[in-house]
Amino acid sequence: MAIRLTVNGIVREIDIEPEAPLLWVIRDELHLTGTKFGCGISACGACTVHVNGKPTRSCTLPVGSVSNSEITTIEGLGSGALTEVQNAWIEHQVPQCGYCQSGMIMAVSGFLAENPSPTDHELTAAITNICRCGTYPRIRAAVRSVAAKKRRSGS
Amino acid sequence: MMITRRKFLIGGATAAGALIVGYGVWPSRRIARMNTLAARPGEQFLANWIKIANDDTVTIVIPHCDMGTGTLTSLAQMAADELDADWTKLHSETALADPVFANGPMAEGDVLDDRNMNAESIPDFLRGAAASTFRIIAEYMDLQTTGGSTAVRLTGVYGMCIAGAAVREMLVRAAAERMNAPAKDFRTEMSRVIHMPSGRTFRYGELAAAAALYTPSAHPQLKAEKDLALIGRAIPRLEIPERVNGTAHYGIDTTLPNMLYGAIQISPVFGGKLVSVNEKGVAQNRGLKRVVKLDDAVVVVADRFWRARDAVAALEPVFDNAGNGDISSKTIYDRHISALNGKIKQDFVIGAGSGALNKVGNIEAVYNVPNLAHAPMEPVNATALYKDDGTLEVWAGSQDGLGSRAFCAKVASINLDKVTFHLLPIGGAFGRRLPDLWNFLAYTVKTAMAVPGVPVKLIFTREQDMQHDYYRPNVTCQMRAALDSSGMPIAWVSDYTTDDEANDEAHILYGVPNQAYGTAKVATHVPTGPWRSVESSWHGFFIESFLDELAHHANRDPLDYRRALLKSHPRHLATLDLAAEKAQWCTPLPRGHARGIAMVECFNTIVVHVAEVQVDNGTLQVHRIVSAADCGKAVNPDGFRAQIEGGIIFGLSAALYGEITIAKGAVVQENFADYQVVRLADCPEIEVYIHESNSRLGGAGEPGPPPIAPALTNAIFAATGIRIRDLPIKNHALGVPGK
Missing domain, CATH: 1.10.150.120 ([2Fe-2S]-binding domain)
Known part of the structure; x- marks a missing residue:
């Protein structure tokens, strides 16, 4: 089943189970490695991204729960320039x-x-x-x- | 004489015998190999670690891994200063894990340091030979270690400064020959050689190729202190920009074509063996490639990490407990106490030692520190590819690239020349990625060999990282002292448990005429290893707590008491006074607030912390830490302060919350939910002041943590009358104010 996400302004269709954690989708399907794995239980925040503008820990978040959302990672934060x-x-x-x-x-x-x-x-x-x-x-x-x-x- | 790598890393003393062997300095075949391996088009190595490009770009190659300590900048500052390089065109990069980049100066510094010698005390005719010989020792031992706060004080002093000055002389000589003029008529600045009489200038880039033909001097003219332009300046760190935009690439970010992922479960009880796994339970799992059963662990290899992670849990692996199933923190502590009550092995005695204790009326206290995990933010991981031709390629963050390469070859039982090791930046280590702590490399290599031809990235989950670390040892210490009629100590006796050897860090600098130190050996099945500050992390707590107890027994101010015992140590006195002055030690505080002070010297750096706490209805708040440190001279003062600040936070996490406990032979804690660390909300205001002295350079990474726990517990005593003798503080009720 394909999941549709907008990541750093680009619409992506990803063939993956809805229970896949968003962190690993970002890192291993989209190869955006700036978002980090730290604990896997949403305790440390190394995996924080923005979901529709809101800071969200992605390591325990099933990608299916954020389909059609706007995701921003560190790579897309400043749209080219530093913030x-x-x-x-x-x-x-x-x-x-x-x-x-x-x-x-x-x-x-x-x-x-x-x-x-x-x-x-x-x-x-x-x-x-x-x-x-x-x-x-x-x-x-x-x-x-x-x-x-x-x-x-x-x- | 056999010099083991471990012995060398710890002591270094035995290597001095090698001084008599004569070799040339930096032979040209080495430079040729450096160029082949690590020079880009237009670049040229002139000596170990220094490349100059046609466009004048200077690159300093750093034989350490920058895991946050700033050595990519501070070591480059040292080389570039002596080289008179233009800092705006300077780069630094981490050395490849190839023997040609083995860290000789670290070996040399270790030996000289150990013997209280300096480079000048080596006879001149031997100095070139010595430099080369130490490099050969380093190469022989695969030495490229980052640890022991060695970068600036050994690699920098004995390597970077010398290499920079030597290359500067080579460039001057090239210009002098080109103009057929004497070298004394030239000066250098901003990557240019200037002929003073005519004003003619040459760019380093245009001289590099000719200069590279000369042999670098092993004892070039170094700059006078007053001429230093980069050393001692708070230059923004070169490595920071890529660490704010997500482009820094750590070991865990390794991505290779067709790469698979591994997730592991290791026997929860140390020493346990794998008995069975339920492979039927995962047979239908999407993406599963292989179940690799190892002696004491099982690895699932899959096309995605999270699939491997879920599958390895679903395997429900069963392990035996190797007869360790009844061991707990309580049984280990009981063994410590009974060992301390048994035969003590005397290590070191001054004066009459314990003979100077009273028959009755001594002051006695038992202290204890728990095991601690390193818990770096990047869980340990590695990527390996075992090819069909029998070669092995490994990508990982490690505190020793060359050593890791040799270790992987040994695990794979193949020749060293078949192994390539790619050393990648580290997301924190604090000792976790040092030699002898390489279970993540061993499991990765074994897994890769089970799926030849395909690269596998094995990542420890946080739970595996925390439960299969090599922990800061759990140490118990029995302190005894006798005071004279004026309240000053006349006898100081420290007996402590150890799973290794006696520690020099147990010895006090304070002027006590009779001292004795002894150990009680207690072996456990819990693996231990170096943890930031190493032995000073426990002895600092024992010594500075007990001294505070003596001061209170003598009814003396803890600062004055220390000062009285340090009369012949002006650096220590000055550092104490600086911290006390900045912390307004003598100014009264509101009720419930109090200050505590502690001082520890390690890795040649003296650090004093003053903690200001408030205890209200049993609730502790740490308001402020004022710190003074003397490392001789800070190469990059802002970077040095950052290390002390970070060391304070690291020590604070340990003092307030840190403990790894054992139940049924296994580690209880799993993740940051039950291994609490300091966050922004409990971070006090921190001020760090540098006291400059003319002492040889000291370390920055490790000296920060040790004094924080005793400064805190001494402050808590001052506020409440409650003396905390075993850490962490969270286990103590502070709700019964003593005054």
């Missing part, structure tokens, strides 16, 4: 090994789209992704700087 979140990641030298950062950036980008100027508490309540290298202080600093820019440009 302000990605630029803040570079400015604050966030990544160490970098493995969790695709999911982290997808989670933070989706969150900031909903709440452009969050408090620290709102941020830490929303972003529960795991980074074993311990880049959290720089993630927090990067998000604060993006939010501050938003506030300045909004006022």
Whole structure:
């Protein structure tokens, strides 16, 4: 049975069982390897993508449940250019090994789209992704700087 | 004399005998092989690790795997500074797993470090020979390891700086010969050689081919400290851009034509053997290719990973328990206590040792740290292709490319020259991908050999990764001390369990006139291995906790107490003072809040953490960690700070939550749901300050974690009167404030 998805703006028809996890469809059918496998139980967030704009953990999500949805992965986030979140990641030298950062950036980008100027508490309540290298202080600093820019440009 | 690889990696002392063997430095056949293997059109190797292209691009080849520690940048800074290379046209890349890129300077540094020597103390006539000999030792031992915080302090100091300076001299000589002018009339800057009297300049790219014909000097003129332009600067890391846009390609991202996927279940009880599998249960599964039954595991090979994963669970494999089915964390702890109450093997004594203890009235405490998993974000995995012609090709992230190649050859029982190993970037390791911790390579090679002609990518699920790690050892320590009438320690006795050897990291720097150290050997069936900071991760907790206990017994401020015992150690005092000053140690805090301090030196770097906590109605909050560190000089201060910050978080996860427990012979924890780690919500504010000194360079990756657990538990004691002597903190009720 073919499942229809729009991934990074391109309509894809994939011949696969509906119970196939979206993560493995993205990685092994579509060969978009920026989205990572970390835990397989939606606990760590390394597999975060946007489903219709909403940050979603893809490792336990059956692809059949999101047919006809718009999926955005890290490869499609900035449509060619880096986003302000990605630029803040570079400015604050966030990544160490970098493995969790695709999911982290997808989670933070989706969150900031909903709440452009969050408090620290709102941020830490929303972003529960795991980074074993311990880049959290720089993630927090990067998000604060993006939010501050938003506030300045909004006022 | 037989030098084993393990012995060399750990101690290094025995290798010095090899100094007497004479060889040329960087013989030209090696350069030729480097060019064949790793130079693109227009590029030219001039010495180990340095390529220059016609368009002036300089590429530094790094004989370590950058697993997040920033060595692709910091080591390039060291070479490029001495080379006077234009940083805007500089690249760095990871060395291939070929013997020509074996890491000699790491071997050399290990030996020199071990003997407290420096490169200048080798007699001049032997120095070229020594450099070459260490490289040969490294080659012989397949040495390309990333671990022990060695990159900057060994490879950088003994390799990158020398290679950069040597190549600079070769380029100057090429320009001098071209103009028929003396070399002293030339200077270099920004990848150019300039003839000072005439102002004529040559680009490095136009000199590279001629310069490559010279032999690099083994002892070139190094820059004076004041002339360093890149070392010591917080240059943005070269490897970061590809780590924010999804293009970084890790081992798990390996994709090959016709590739299959493997999922594994290993005997839950360590040592258990595979008894049976229910193959009928998966006979109809879509995409299933092969069930590979191994001695202690079963692998399903399928056309998709998730299909293989579901099928291996459906096989319902049965394993025996190798007689280990009754072992639990409780039975292991009981064995530790009985071993500590039995015969202690004396390791090291100062003064009268335990003879200086009192008959009665000593201060005694028993500490315990649990097993811990590495749990890197990228679960261990590898891809292998065993071809019909008997050759083997392997793709994987590893902390030692050359060693992995040799290991795979051994597993496959084929000659080394039939094995190609592609070393790929690592999504975290913390020790998990070091030599002797390579079950993922072994299972992958065995699986590939069962399906010859087809590449197979074997991925451990998180559950397999967590339950089949090589864990930070579970260690129990019995501390005893006697104080004099002024409250200062006159005897310090530390006896601890070990599954290996005695640890130098148990020894204290504090000025106690009588000290004794002993071990009680306890073997378990739980596999153990190096975990970030290694021995300092447990001894740091034992020493800094017990010292805090002594300070409180003596009714002294814990900072003052430490200062009084470190009078002849100005670097340590200065680092302590810097942390205390930045943390406002002497400023009072609100009720329920308190600070704790701890200091650990490891891998030549001193780290002091001050933790500020709040305990309210039994609930602990960690508000702030202020840290000071002395690594001599930070090659890239921002990268160094990032490593200390990350080390604090890594140590915090372990201190607050980390434990691998054993029940019925098997690991209980399976995934991040029951192996909790720190997330953004429990990440404190962190400040890191660098204290610069003239000490030889220290490591960055490993020194951050050890002082965090004792800084926290010392702060918790200050806030509540509750002394935590066994980790993790989550197992303790903090609801009964002592004051």
